[in-house]
Amino acid sequence: MHVSKIGLTALVPPELIFACGGEPVDVNNIIPASKKYPRNKLCAWTAIWKEMLVERELSVDSLIVVAGGDCHNALVDGQKVAMSGIPTHFFFYPFDGDPEYLESQLYGLSGFLGGIKFPEKIKQINDLKKLGQKIDIKRSRGRITSGEAFNILISFSDLRGNLEEFQKNIASIKEHSIKTGNRIALIGVPPIFCDFHDVAQSLGLHIVFDELPYEFIRHRGANIREIACDYREYTFARPLDFRINFLQKELEKRKVDGIIHYTQFACHHMLEDEIIRSRLDYPVLTIQGDLPGNTPQQIKLRLEAFREMLERL
Amino acid sequence: MIARKKRVSEAIGLDVGSTTAKMVRIEDGEVQSRITGTHNWKDLVNGIKENIISTGYFRNSVPHTASVTEITAAIYGVRHYFPEADVIVDIGGQDTKVVDIRKNNFLINDKCGAGTGAFLEFAANYFSIGLDELGLFHRRAGRIPDINNTCGVFAISEMISQLVAGYSKEEVVAGMHYAFARRISFMVPEAETIVLIGGAAKNEGMVMALKDILKKKILIPEEPQVINALGALKYFS
Numbered sequence: 001m002h003v004s005k006i007g008l009t010a011l012v013p014p015e016l017i018f019a020c021g022g023e024p025v026d027v028n029n030i031i032p033a034s035k036k037y038p039r040n041k042l043c044a045w046t047a048i049w050k051e052m053l054v055e056r057e058l059s060v061d062s063l064i065v066v067a068g069g070d071c072h073n074a075l076v077d078g079q080k081v082a083m084s085g086i087p088t089h090f091f092f093y094p095f096d097g098d099p100e101y102l103e104s105q106l107y108g109l110s111g112f113l114g115g116i117k118f119p120e121k122i123k124q125i126n127d128l129k130k131l132g133q134k135i136d137i138k139r140s141r142g143r144i145t146s147g148e149a150f151n152i153l154i155s156f157s158d159l160r161g162n163l164e165e166f167q168k169n170i171a172s173i174k175e176h177s178i179k180t181g182n183r184i185a186l187i188g189v190p191p192i193f194c195d196f197h198d199v200a201q202s203l204g205l206h207i208v209f210d211e212l213p214y215e216f217i218r219h220r221g222a223n224i225r226e227i228a229c230d231y232r233e234y235t236f237a238r239p240l241d242f243r244i245n246f247l248q249k250e251l252e253k254r255k256v257d258g259i260i261h262y263t264q265f266a267c268h269h270m271l272e273d274e275i276i277r278s279r280l281d282y283p284v285l286t287i288q289g290d291l292p293g294n295t296p297q298q299i300k301l302r303l304e305a306f307r308e309m310l311e312r313l
Numbered sequence: 314m315i316a317r318k319k320r321v322s323e324a325i326g327l328d329v330g331s332t333t334a335k336m337v338r339i340e341d342g343e344v345q346s347r348i349t350g351t352h353n354w355k356d357l358v359n360g361i362k363e364n365i366i367s368t369g370y371f372r373n374s375v376p377h378t379a380s381v382t383e384i385t386a387a388i389y390g391v392r393h394y395f396p397e398a399d400v401i402v403d404i405g406g407q408d409t410k411v412v413d414i415r416k417n418n419f420l421i422n423d424k425c426g427a428g429t430g431a432f433l434e435f436a437a438n439y440f441s442i443g444l445d446e447l448g449l450f451h452r453r454a455g456r457i458p459d460i461n462n463t464c465g466v467f468a469i470s471e472m473i474s475q476l477v478a479g480y481s482k483e484e485v486v487a488g489m490h491y492a493f494a495r496r497i498s499f500m501v502p503e504a505e506t507i508v509l510i511g512g513a514a515k516n517e518g519m520v521m522a523l524k525d526i527l528k529k530k531i532l533i534p535e536e537p538q539v540i541n542a543l544g545a546l547k548y549f550s
Contacts, residue, residue, distance in 0.1 A: 283417055298408075301370075302421060305384035309417050312385070 005161075006113065007060035009049065009078060010070040011215060011234060012091055013227050014158055016106060017064075018121035020113035024158035025060055027053065032194035032292045042266035043073045044192060044291050050077035054084040062087040064109065069093030069237030071268055093237030103228035110224065122222060124163055131170050132156050132217035139208065140254050142178040146207040147197035149173075153213035154190060178206065182310050185209040185251050187276070188262040188269055191287075193295040200260070203300065204307045208254050211247070212236065240272060244279045251282065258283040258310050260303075265290040283310060324364040326546030328383065328539070329354045329371035332406030332430065333512065337542040338363070344393075346539040368545040370407075381548045383541045384419050387412055390544025391508045394534045399504035402497060402523075403541070404513035406430040411500040420500050428496040430513050432468070436489050439469060440482055444516070447486055451518025454487035456480065461492070468492055487518060494522035501527060508532045510540040 006022040008014075017024040027049035034048055036057075041047030052058040065078030067090045075090070082088035089112040094101040110116055132153060139149035152170055159166045184205045190212055193199075197207055215234055221227035235243040251259070259282045263270040270288070277284050285306040287299050326337040334354035337346045349356050354375060358365060367377035368386040387401050387410065401412040409428045412419045422428050437444050458475040460468055472485045480488070501507065507529050513519055514537035524531050534540055 286420075297370075298421070301382055301384075302419075305382040305419060308382055308385040309419070313417060 004061040007063040010066035015125040023161040026158040046073040046077040097232040142180040156216035180206040185256040187211040199295040326542035328369040328542035330369040335542040366545040386541040386544035389547040390540035398508040404511040448517030450486040453483040458488040460488040490518040490522040510537040
């Protein structure tokens with residue numbers, strides 16, 4: 001049986017893709033290790049997946065572009081992919097969190113994918129998300145490295161396209177005893193650098209919270225109605241106040257010492273930096289990345305200086 | 314390498330930055346310093362028997378007993394002269410750092426050359442004058458043309474346009490200093506006392522423009538280029 005590969009540009013309930021018989025592929029996940037230098041770009045994240053899809057270097061049968069809840073770069077680059085001949089569906093989260101609107105979007109998406117054929121996959125994914133939550137807690141307690149935890153948590157957007165294999169990947173994570181001296185929350189979009197968590201750890205900064213990957217493991221539901229009622233709280237799609245109130249609770253719960261706010265060159269999230277700095281009462285280091293690769297030396301300098309600063313407090 | 318913050322006696326501070334290398338030792342309470350080009354840093358440590366506390370871009374590439382980032386070093390170095398300082402503006406060869414001491418916060422501009430020493434060097438080269446002559450040119454300017462471009466490369470194009478429009482070299486240099494200072498001012502938070510360090514702090518024209526834009530008290534140590542080397546030494550002593 002042919003399983004359609006469904007490209008995703010941001011968070012789309014993967015349980016619905018699997019339930020409709022598709023294999024989700026988060027097109028962002030290959031970017032940090034990519035050597036691609038896109039020709040026409042603002043944000044490298046969208047520019048790279050757009051170019052790889054248009055040039056068929058990344059193979060998908062169709063694409064779901066998250067428009068509301070992601071950015072206008074994705075909306076434009078998604079249309080370029082659609083114009084190149086790949087069937088593309090545009091998915092919108094409601095800014096005001098209206099569950100009925102989201103439910104209608106999910107039904108539209110289900111229709112695009114041919115309807116739900118394997119409802120049992122939804123429960124299977126919910127069970128995996130519980131394992132993801134355990135990994136998140138263990139990382140916060142210093143029993144899993146932040147790099148290993150991040151690699152698993154970030155993969156919950158598409159569960160690496162194979163639930164059984166992904167479950168094995170989770171089970172293979174080894175536990176350690178890690179000193180979590182400087183407890184850091186990493187907020188914003190994930191860094192485009194492939195080794196960021198390990199570099200931060202080697203410089204004495206233990207990342208105990210990854211904002212976006214945490215969104216990937218905390219939403220669930222047994223059916224479309226429940227999925228709509230839960231995913232409507234996806235913070236990146238909601239007003240900043242909503243997101244910041246959520247962050248305040250999470251950061252307090254995790255007893256963080258400081259925040260690293262990662263911003264992507266030419267990304268609208270950069271404009272949020274001053275609000276984050278004024279509303280979250282923690283030392284904040286803002287860093288910016290552009291193209292993928294290893295963490296650059298200038299960023300390492302900032303991380304090291306941030307650690308020195310936290311240790312002066 | 315020794316543990317962080319462990320005290321080191323009998324030491325020198327060595328700041329090997331992108332453009333220059335600086336060495337500081339304290340003798341009988343007096344700060345003694347030497348400066349050379351980055352690639353001649355070895356001249357500063359030849360025959361040195363003391364421990365080396367390093368800072369700057371190359372802090373981990375040169376022999377050292379301990380190292381500290383230039384952001385932290387700047388705080389300790391500036392406090393030696395100005396314990397009341399609120400904000401440090403460190404204009405280096407390849408970046409500009411603004412450190413808010415009260416809030417334990419810092420910003421670094423290194424994505425663009427427009428607010429760095431490299432831009433001043435580029436402008437001086439264009440006029441075939443030394444870096445130390447930029448201040449003199451600024452003083453001689455009768456008018457100050459607007460140079461609005463925030464990109465270092467396009468700012469040079471705009472300077473050429475102003476020369477074509479009839480402004481003198483001196484006036485265009487003054488306009489360039491204002492464009493430079495404006496860009497740095499965007500990084501500076503509200504503060505009572507700003508301390509300016511780094512090689513560009515020796516440029517009288519740039520300092521005049523920055524004072525005019527910020528309208529704040531700006532303090533400059535006697536030798537602003539060696540403050541981070543001094544700070545590295547003080548951090549571990």
